[in-house]
Structure formats: structure tokens, C-alpha cells
Amino acid sequence: MAAAAAAAPPFAAGDSPPPTALLLPRTTTTAGAAPAPRRSSASSRLHLLLTAALAVATSYLLLILPRTPLSAAPAPAAAARAQVKLEKPVVILISSDGFRFGYQHKAATPHIHRLIGNGTSAATGLIPVFPTLTFPNHYSIATGLYPSSHGIINNYFPDPISGDYFTMSSHEPKWWLGQPLWVTAADQGIQAATYFWPGSEVKKGSWDCPDKYCRHYNGSVPFEERVDAILGYFDLPSDEMPQFLTLYFEDPDHQGHQVGPDDPAITEAVVRIDEMIGRLIAGLEERGVFEDVNVILVGDHGMVGTCDKKLVFLDELAPWIKLEEDWVLSMTPLLAIRPPDDMSLPDVVAKMNEGLGSGKVENGEYLRMYLKEDLPSRLHYADSYRIPPIIGLPEEGYKVEMKRSDKNECGGAHGYDNAFFSMRTIFIAHGPRFEGGRVVPSFENVEIYNVIASILNLEPAPNNGSSSFPDTILLPSE
Numbered sequence: 001m002a003a004a005a006a007a008a009p010p011f012a013a014g015d016s017p018p019p020t021a022l023l024l025p026r027t028t029t030t031a032g033a034a035p036a037p038r039r040s041s042a043s044s045r046l047h048l049l050l051t052a053a054l055a056v057a058t059s060y061l062l063l064i065l066p067r068t069p070l071s072a073a074p075a076p077a078a079a080a081r082a083q084v085k086l087e088k089p090v091v092i093l094i095s096s097d098g099f100r101f102g103y104q105h106k107a108a109t110p111h112i113h114r115l116i117g118n119g120t121s122a123a124t125g126l127i128p129v130f131p132t133l134t135f136p137n138h139y140s141i142a143t144g145l146y147p148s149s150h151g152i153i154n155n156y157f158p159d160p161i162s163g164d165y166f167t168m169s170s171h172e173p174k175w176w177l178g179q180p181l182w183v184t185a186a187d188q189g190i191q192a193a194t195y196f197w198p199g200s201e202v203k204k205g206s207w208d209c210p211d212k213y214c215r216h217y218n219g220s221v222p223f224e225e226r227v228d229a230i231l232g233y234f235d236l237p238s239d240e241m242p243q244f245l246t247l248y249f250e251d252p253d254h255q256g257h258q259v260g261p262d263d264p265a266i267t268e269a270v271v272r273i274d275e276m277i278g279r280l281i282a283g284l285e286e287r288g289v290f291e292d293v294n295v296i297l298v299g300d301h302g303m304v305g306t307c308d309k310k311l312v313f314l315d316e317l318a319p320w321i322k323l324e325e326d327w328v329l330s331m332t333p334l335l336a337i338r339p340p341d342d343m344s345l346p347d348v349v350a351k352m353n354e355g356l357g358s359g360k361v362e363n364g365e366y367l368r369m370y371l372k373e374d375l376p377s378r379l380h381y382a383d384s385y386r387i388p389p390i391i392g393l394p395e396e397g398y399k400v401e402m403k404r405s406d407k408n409e410c411g412g413a414h415g416y417d418n419a420f421f422s423m424r425t426i427f428i429a430h431g432p433r434f435e436g437g438r439v440v441p442s443f444e445n446v447e448i449y450n451v452i453a454s455i456l457n458l459e460p461a462p463n464n465g466s467s468s469f470p471d472t473i474l475l476p477s478e
């Protein structure tokens with residue numbers, strides 16, 4: 001978010017065009033069964049024996065296989081564990097920015113693995129929303145809404161009507177639509193506390209970002225200090241203790257942009273995040289409340305390596321269409337273009353795609369342009385006047401630039417199509433409402449709002465999560 005993302009150029013996410021098709025699930029059809037050959041009675045007895053042996057082996061396998069449902073998670077059977085010390089349900093929502101799914105295996109991460117082992121996690125990670133950028137995703141987690149509905153459609157964008165510009169330090173309520181969890185809580189008389197989260201400083205409903213419970217973003221605050229402040233809330237008298245708390249770390253996104261996902265610096269950053277989780281667990285244990293608190297650890301998006309040769313230069317499209325710099329509202333990985341009003345939008349898209357497909361533009365085949373209403377509907381990236389009319393989706397790891405330059409392009413990026421596995425992040429939850437050692441199928445982060453509302457017994461605001469989802473992931477409350 002701010003410090004980390006602010007240091008990075010105002011890039012937004014994109015999607016990838018041609019090989020995206022490869023990401024679509026394929027149904028494999030088994031070849032038609034061959035007709036059974038006639039057998040002698042001896043061979044059919046053997047066949048029966050083999051079949052029986054196979055059946056036993058299969059049922060044994062089913063018993064020892066981890067419980068990893070492939071389609072929908074069946075509701076957990078057990079009931080929630082009774083809270084011992086705390087009187088009310090409590091949720092700590094933690095974000096580790098740019099924590100790509102799989103980073104948890106880069107090094108020994110004993111504390112994160114304790115949460116996984118005794119908690120519930122998403123099998124192949126948490127699916128971010130498109131664009132896979134910090135502000136849109138954090139606010140989707142907080143509101144349960146897609147960016148087109150919550151209004152934060154990029155980390156930076158102009159409002160096409162007022163001309164005002166949204167940046168990562170804009171706290172005016174007009175930008176932030178929908179109802180984030182801290183507002184849902186405050187409106188229903190439940191105390192929330194935010195130690196950084198995009199949108200948390202915005203005054204909305206009954207939430208006015210009170211000094212005692214709402215920190216103003218400052219990327220220089222050491223992580224330890226953030227964890228300790230969260231722990232301090234558990235020393236308050238019960239009626240002042242918040243029930244919903246957020247905690248944010250800029251890492252390992254910060255390092256990911258500089259060096260890409262496969263560098264020792266990432267491993268170090270992951271170890272440090274694990275240490276912070278350990279510090280939190282230890283502090284909660286000291287206070288005797290660790291088993292009473294629902295800790296939900298997520299990231300906002302993943303990270304993919306980028307390097308020199310994976311670049312598309314828009315000025316090479318000049319023989320087809322000359323793009324002015326001020327039409328380009330965000331460049332990479334989310335290419336967003338608003339041409340002047342007197343130009344035909346379909347014409348701009350057609351000319352750009354003609355150039356990109358001509359074989360004469362370097363890497364042109366790795367970028368495809370769309371009218372926003374023609375984007376794949378699974379991206380939900382059309383229904384907002386704030387979304388520019390023309391969107392380009394680069395292939396995974398490709399970047400778009402205005403013109404060739406000699407700057408070093410090697411590092412990491414995110415913002416791409418949320419179907420890319422590299423954009424996935426983590427969902428790891430531990431506490432009285434989460435079954436130990438349970439693995440559930442991956443899901444989109446817009447589901448989290450309803451899960452937290454359910455734990456806290458809050459009436460959820462309208463959102464894009466499914467109302468039945470909490471029952472599939474939570475232990476029923478006692």
C-alpha cells in the first residue's frame with residue numbers, strides 16, 4: 001500500500017489475452033470403455049480378485065488422502081470451540097502485502113504453519129479480484145465488493161466527471177463506496193480498530209476513525225510496534241476491547257517489486273512476516289486469549305517476475321494509431337486508455353489490435369486491447385464510470401511502456417489477470433470458528449466480508465460474496 005506501492009510506479013493490473021484460454025478449466029473426457037473381452041472362468045476369477053483388491057486399496061487411499069474437497073467445501077461437522085476467556089467473538093484480519101501463494105514454503109515458517117496446521121486454509125490460495133492491485137483488493141476484502149462496485153478501480157485514477165484524481169492518500173468519502181467491515185461493525189455498535197488498511201481512515205457511517213482505534217498510515221512504523229499495539233487492545237477492559245481489528249504489513253510486496261518473487265530478499269521478508277505472526281501468537285498466548293481469537297491471515301495479490309525482453313512499446317503502434325501519452329491513464333500491467341471524446345472507441349481498439357497482431361510490433365502478441373464491456377465477464381471490470389473505456393491485458397510477466405528506454409526492467413509486478421496462478425495469495429484462518437487442519441478449495445476474496453460478518457454476528461451490507469459461503473468454511477457457532 002502506501003509506502004511500498006507508492007514507491008512503485010502507478011501501475012494497475014492487466015490481464016493476459018491469448019494464453020488466458022489455457023487457464024480455463026478443461027474437462028478431460030475418458031476414452032469410451034472398450035467392450036469387455038470374453039474370459040475363461042479362471043481368468044474371470046482372477047479378474048474378480050483383482051477388482052476386490054483394487055476396491056480395498058481405493059477405500060484405504062480415500063481414508064488416508066487429506067480432506068481436500070475439489071469442488072465445494074462441505075460444511076464442517078464439528079461445532080465451534082467454546083471461548084474460554086473472551087466474552088465476545090473477536091477477529092484479527094492481517095494482510096501481508098504481495099504474499100504470493102507458495103511463499104509460505106520458501107523457508108521454515110513455523111508460526112504460519114501452526115496457523116495452517118491447527119486452522120483452515122485455502123488449498124491453492126486466495127483468488128484476488130481484478131485488477132490484482134493493492135488498493136482495489138484490500139478494499140474488496142473489506143467490503144465484499146468488486147472494484148466496479150466499491151469504486152477503487154485502481155491505485156491511481158482520475159474521476160472522468162469531476163477531473164479529480166484519486167491517489168493512495170485520498171481519504172475523501174466520495175471515492176470509497178460500499179460498506180467496509182469497520183463501518184458495518186461501528187454502525188451495529190461493535191468496536192473496530194484498524195492498524196492500517198486502505199479506506200480505514202475514511203469517515204463513513206458511524207466510523208469516524210477515532211484516535212484510539214484508528215491509525216493514520218505511516219509506512220515507517222516498525223512491524224513490531226504494530227503487532228504490540230494490536231496486543232495492547234487485549235489489555236483494555238472488556239467493554240472497550242475491539243472485536244474487529246486490522247493489521248497491515250507492506251512486505252513482501254515491497255521486495256517483490258524490486259527483485260521479483262524468486263530472490264533471497266523475498267525469503268528473508270517471508271521469514272520476517274512469520275516472526276511477526278509468532279510475536280502476535282505469543283502475545284495472545286501470554287494474555288490467555290490465543291485460542292479465543294479468530295486470526296485471519298491474507299494477502300492482497302501475488303507477484304510475478306518481469307524482465308527486459310518482456311516489453312511492449314506503444315509507440316511502435318504509430319503506423320496504425322498514434323497514442324498520446326495523456327490518453328493513457330495507467331500503463332502496466334493494467335493498460336487503461338481514455339481517448340478524446342471525438343474518437344471512436346471501437347476504432348481505437350481495432351487499430352491497436354491490428355498493429356499488435358501484425359507481427360511487426362515487438363511482443364505485440366502478448367497484449368490484447370478490449371472495450372471494457374468486452375472484457376471477460378469474470379473480471380467484473382466494466383460497470384463503473386470510473387473504469388476507462390479501453391483496457392489492455394498483457395500476458396503474465398509482460399509490461400507495457402510508451403517507448404523504448406534504457407531503464408532496468410527486471411523486478412516484479414502484479415495487477416495482471418486474476419486467473420494467473422502467480423497473482424494468488426494466501427488465506428489462513430485460525431480460531432474458535434475454524435476447524436483445525438482443514439483445507440478448503442480456493443475462493444475469491446470478496447467472500448471474506450460475509451465470513452467476518454458472520455463470526456461477529458453482524459448483518460452484512462449488500463455485497464458480491466455468496467451468502468451461503470460462511471457456512472461452508474466456519475464451524476457452526478455454539
Ligand SMILES: *[C@@H]1O[C@H](CO)[C@@H](O)[C@H](O)[C@H]1NC(C)=O
Pocket residue numbers: 113114115116117118
Ligand atoms: C496445534 O496446537 C497445539 C497446541 O497449541 C500445538 O502443540 C501443535 O504444535 C499445533 N499444531 C501445529 C501443526 O502447529
Ligand SMILES: *[C@@H]1O[C@H](CO)[C@@H](O)[C@H](O)[C@H]1NC(C)=O
Pocket residue numbers: 218219220221222
Ligand atoms: C512515522 O513513524 C515513525 C516511526 O515510528 C515516526 O518517527 C514518525 O514521526 C512518524 N511520522 C508521522 C508523520 O507521524
Ligand SMILES: *[C@@H]1O[C@H](CO)[C@@H](O)[C@H](O)[C@H]1NC(C)=O
Pocket residue numbers: 145146149380462463464
Ligand atoms: C455486487 O454487489 C453490488 C451490491 O449488491 C451489486 O450492485 C452488483 O451488481 C454486484 N455485482 C455483481 C457482479 O454481482
Ligand SMILES: [Zn+2]
Pocket residue numbers: 004005008098134253254257414
Ligand atoms: Zn505492489
